[in-house]
Amino acid sequence: MREFLERAQAAVGDDGRLVPGSMASWDVFPFETAGLRVRSLEEYAVPEPDRTRTPESCGTCRALVTDDLLLHTGERLGVVxxxxxxxxFVANVVSRSHESLDDLDDEGHAEMGRLIGRTYRAMKSLEGVGNVHVNKWENGGGHLSVTLLARPEGVLQLRGSNLTVWADMLPATPREELDARAELVRAALAR
Ligand SMILES: [Zn+2]
Structure with a gap:
């Protein structure tokens, strides 16, 4: 909505940028604030460009047919x-076909809720997990994907909504650790 962006544009400082909000002073904010600059606001873009991917170029479609990455197959949804x-650990509750959340009916919503709850519980009971966060970004790709992220226990600096920003900077978790956890999640979801 154009008014929304205009209101934001009216709030920029002398340098044409918004100032960092209260999040920048949180203990869990990954960056020191000295020198921190907010990106300039971009132009209004409606109609939005189509960002949908075809099933052939969709990573979620690929994961669904990769045994190693498939954790559970439900009715209309699955877990990869x-x-x-x-x-x-990271898992995604996804639709089994290349469709978005907009396409689900009530029954699909119910299955999604059930699978999110069960995947959450399976991941939360893994050793060394402090919390599990649930997010739907999907970002216009066109394939429903709810992302569940397991935060390491005792690493409190990673808690909350900055978890993904921290995750982007952390080293890769060893493959064999992830494989072992995948087995446990797969078994829990099969129960
Ligand atoms: Zn897809």
Whole structure:
């Protein structure tokens, strides 16, 4: 909505940028604030460019047919994992076909809720997990994907909504650790 962006544009400082918000002073904010600059606001873009991917170029479609990455097959939805991650474990509750959340009916919503709850519980009971965060970004690709992220226990600096920013900077979690956890999650989801 154009008014939303205009209001934001009216709030920029003398340098044409917004000032960092209160999040920058949180203990869990990954960056020191000295020298921190907010990116300039971009132009209004409606209609939005189409960002949907075809099933052939969709990583989620690929994961669904990769035994190693498939954790569970339900009715209309399933659970997969990325081929690697920098956290204790990451899993995605996804639709089995290339469709978005907009396409789900009530029954699909119910299955999604059930699978999110069960995947959450399976990941939360893994050793060394402090918390599991649930997010839907999907980012216009066109394939429903709810991302569950397991934060390492005792590493409190990673807690909350900055987890993904931290994760981006952390070293890769060893493949064999992820494989072992995938087995446990797969078994829990099969129960
Ligand atoms: Zn897809």
């Amino acid at each position: 994992r990325p081929s690697g991650c920098n956290l204790v």
